[in-house]
Amino acid sequence: MTNAMSSLDAVTCRGRVDIGGAVRQSRQTMGYSVEDLSLTCGLTAAEITRIELGVDVDPTRLRRIAAALQVPTSTFRLT
Template sequence: MTNAMNNLDVATGRGRVDIGGAVKQSREAMGYSVEDLSLTCGLTGAEITRIELGTDVDPDRLRRIAAALQVSTSTFHLV
């Protein structure tokens, strides 16, 4: 699996997946604003925004977001 740090697309056998887009889609599916998610997972709004825009791929932050949104880490293609 290869991370393209400029847009956080992950190369997989099934094509390319936008991690930031998956985070945003999961957040919106829960009805959370960035601020709601920030309060729930303990990250700043700026950190969440950077992840959704594809400028941050920190696995620990993504795990915290997955836990807050009650989704599997595999939603964001983490192990």
């Protein structure tokens, strides 16, 4: 049995933003690989992977990613 989820469901959980999921979804929407985003925002691929996994939610790094992906920083903000 499969569980189909909308893209919105993939990044929200009980009204809270899944920051890692939001970063991943935004990156994929732009057609960027982790390496592409790494080059664009100046973070390492490992740093981006940690953010997408939810291990690191450093606001400074998130601002750099938002700027590189041309999305508002509020896209990655906890509610």
